[in-house]
Amino acid sequence: MTMQTSHAYHQWRKLKSLIMSAVSFLCAVLVIAPLGLVLFYLIQAGAGAVDWKFFTQLPKPVGEVGGGMANAIVGTLVLLGLASLIGVPIGVLGGVYLSEYGSEKINWWIRFGADILNGVPSIVWGIVAYALVVIPMRSFSAYAGGVALGFMMIPLIMRTTEEVLLLVPNGHREAALALGISRWKVIVRIVMKTAFKGITTGVLLAAARIAGETAPLLFTAFGNRFWTHNLKNPIAALPLQIFTYAISPYDDWHRQAWAGALVLILMVLAINVGVRVLTRGRFSGVGR
Amino acid sequence: MTRDLLEKQRANRAPRPRRSPVLGGALLTMNMPEQPGGAGLVSECAEVAFFVSRLNGWFGQLQALTDVSLQIPATAVTAIIGPSGCGKSTFLRCLNRMHELVRGARLDGEIRLFGENIYAPQVDATIVRRRVGMVFQKSNPFPTMTIAENVTVGLRLNGIRQRAVLEERMEKALQMAALWEEVKDRLDKPGMSLSGGQQQRLCIARALAVQPDVLLMDEPASALDPIATMKIEELIQKLKKTYTIVIVTHNMQQAARCSDHTAFFYLGRLIELDTTEKIFTNPSNKQTEDYVTGRFG
Numbered sequence: 001m002t003m004q005t006s007h008a009y010h011q012w013r014k015l016k017s018l019i020m021s022a023v024s025f026l027c028a029v030l031v032i033a034p035l036g037l038v039l040f041y042l043i044q045a046g047a048g049a050v051d052w053k054f055f056t057q058l059p060k061p062v063g064e065v066g067g068g069m070a071n072a073i074v075g076t077l078v079l080l081g082l083a084s085l086i087g088v089p090i091g092v093l094g095g096v097y098l099s100e101y102g103s104e105k106i107n108w109w110i111r112f113g114a115d116i117l118n119g120v121p122s123i124v125w126g127i128v129a130y131a132l133v134v135i136p137m138r139s140f141s142a143y144a145g146g147v148a149l150g151f152m153m154i155p156l157i158m159r160t161t162e163e164v165l166l167l168v169p170n171g172h173r174e175a176a177l178a179l180g181i182s183r184w185k186v187i188v189r190i191v192m193k194t195a196f197k198g199i200t201t202g203v204l205l206a207a208a209r210i211a212g213e214t215a216p217l218l219f220t221a222f223g224n225r226f227w228t229h230n231l232k233n234p235i236a237a238l239p240l241q242i243f244t245y246a247i248s249p250y251d252d253w254h255r256q257a258w259a260g261a262l263v264l265i266l267m268v269l270a271i272n273v274g275v276r277v278l279t280r281g282r283f284s285g286v287g288r
Numbered sequence: 289m290t291r292d293l294l295e296k297q298r299a300n301r302a303p304r305p306r307r308s309p310v311l312g313g314a315l316l317t318m319n320m321p322e323q324p325g326g327a328g329l330v331s332e333c334a335e336v337a338f339f340v341s342r343l344n345g346w347f348g349q350l351q352a353l354t355d356v357s358l359q360i361p362a363t364a365v366t367a368i369i370g371p372s373g374c375g376k377s378t379f380l381r382c383l384n385r386m387h388e389l390v391r392g393a394r395l396d397g398e399i400r401l402f403g404e405n406i407y408a409p410q411v412d413a414t415i416v417r418r419r420v421g422m423v424f425q426k427s428n429p430f431p432t433m434t435i436a437e438n439v440t441v442g443l444r445l446n447g448i449r450q451r452a453v454l455e456e457r458m459e460k461a462l463q464m465a466a467l468w469e470e471v472k473d474r475l476d477k478p479g480m481s482l483s484g485g486q487q488q489r490l491c492i493a494r495a496l497a498v499q500p501d502v503l504l505m506d507e508p509a510s511a512l513d514p515i516a517t518m519k520i521e522e523l524i525q526k527l528k529k530t531y532t533i534v535i536v537t538h539n540m541q542q543a544a545r546c547s548d549h550t551a552f553f554y555l556g557r558l559i560e561l562d563t564t565e566k567i568f569t570n571p572s573n574k575q576t577e578d579y580v581t582g583r584f585g
Contacts, residue, residue: 103391104391169428171424171426171428172428172430172431174386174389174422174424174428175422175424175428175430175491175494176430176441176445177386177389177414177417178384178386178417178421178422178424178495179417179418179421179441179442179445179494179495179498180414180415180416180417180418180419180442180446180498181414181441181442181445181446182414185445189445190430190441193432194430194431194432196432
């Protein structure tokens with residue numbers, strides 16, 4: 001082989017490498033491009049309708065211009081709170097079981113189950129909550145919406161909790177046990193404390209994930225054009241309001257739907273940024 | 289409740305020497321299997337800390353320890369040497385009931401700590417572990433805690449809350465671990481901010497703070513540089529005046545330097561236990577001799 005052919009071969013290899021890195025860079029850009037596009041379009045279409053009134057006023061009756069989504073914003077927060085009451089304790093303790101107790105065989109089945117649950121279409125959760133809560137209570141309610149969303153949170157939180165707990169080196173568990181500290185204290189005060197940021201991250205990401213769910217709320221929380229004073233009654237939620245407004249024939253409602261979508265995505269974005277901030281820092285233990 | 293128990297236990301144990309050799313005399317002759325070369329017996333033993341009889345240990349189907357019987361003298365350093373996989377770490381972890389934490393691990397046989405059977409059904413493993421502290425190969429300060437918190441964690445999580453007591457025990461433990469002078473001005477800094485050797489001494493202080501009778505050390509210096517290793521070895525010499533120390537080591541020079549007695553394990557069996565001097569100069573067993581002279585392992 002002469003120097004020249006080897007040189008040409010070298011050039012060809014360099015070119016191939018260049019093409020590959022360019023293609024993979026393009027794909028990476030494609031991953032974040034939709035986020036940029038969505039944000040850009042939402043701001044363009046919705047920012048105009050986001051004003052003080054949007055956050056403070058109830059929806060106006062059909063035909064009247066103006067009004068806001070105050071009840072839907074609060075409703076979404078209430079539903080997130082209710083869902084967390086179910087999803088966080090069960091999810092976190094389930095993750096603790098998977099990571100700290102449990103035989104391999106049982107864990108395999110639980111993980112398998114959780115992964116299937118993670119893939120269940122969200123509308124199915126709505127049906128489940130409808131059957132479990134709405135029918136016995138004979139009314140759409142905030143509770144029903146909370147149950148539907150809470151069920152969705154459980155497998156999400158369980159798997160992330162398990163993952164971050166498994167990241168805590170076994171040496172810490174052994175060191176604590178060797179000090180004569182009882183097992184549950186080791187788990188709560190050493191292992192979970194070490195993984196606290198990771199667990200919180202998992203909870204927040206699960207909350208962000210369900211904050212935008214519409215389908216499970218369609219026939220559980222149902223939506224409400226007024227304030228909900230009793231959680232046994234239907235409650236408004238941003239995604240539901242957006243859905244209702246978006247399929248309506250009124251231009252003003254369309255503008256408000258855009259504004260609602262913008263507020264919703266900013267809420268989710270805020271949670272994600274919060275997670276980033278939270279997982280920074282030196283004294284951190286195990287995060288994501 | 290827990291604190292009462294601890295204090296009661298403590299009251300029972302002080303002052304040292306706690307129990308007379310009488311116990312040894314009576315028990316030693318029982319159940320002692322015939323083993324070649326007088327394995328398992330230390331001739332001039334004063335007080336016996338651990339009395340181990342016919343200990344067998346398994347991981348699932350794999351037998352890691354076979355018929356180990358020996359006595360470990362109190363307030364002295366006993367080194368356990370042997371090639372990798374010979375069961376020395378497993379043996380050490382049987383002494384504070386850490387072995388049973390591994391999934392599928394089992395054991396049978398008897399281990400007495402100052403006369404008490406630590407595997408008796410009514411004995412709580414956490415109480416055993418408070419009396420038998422452990423230092424691991426890899427230093428493992430808790431990353432969420434400061435230096436001070438790391439030292440007192442064993443006390444705090446066992447219910448001791450009085451600040452004065454915690455601070456006194458912390459200072460004492462750090463002084464015993466020869467770390468006080470280096471850290472006294474930065475007790476509120478993270479435990480992980482220390483150097484490797486300091487972290488290991490912090491772990492020793494953490495183990496000492498709960499005031500155990502025995503300190504088990506599983507290759508405590510194998511991840512450290514020679515100077516940090518030297519400090520740990522000096523520390524062991526200091527600590528053996530008050531504590532019974534059992535140290536597993538890969539490093540035969542280390543065993544020769546810092547132990548009073550040495551046990552040689554091979555393939556899960558105790559081959560020979562004798563004074564360190566005898567093991568390294570005139571061992572009774574051919575396998576021991578081959579190992580300490582570097583012919584295998």
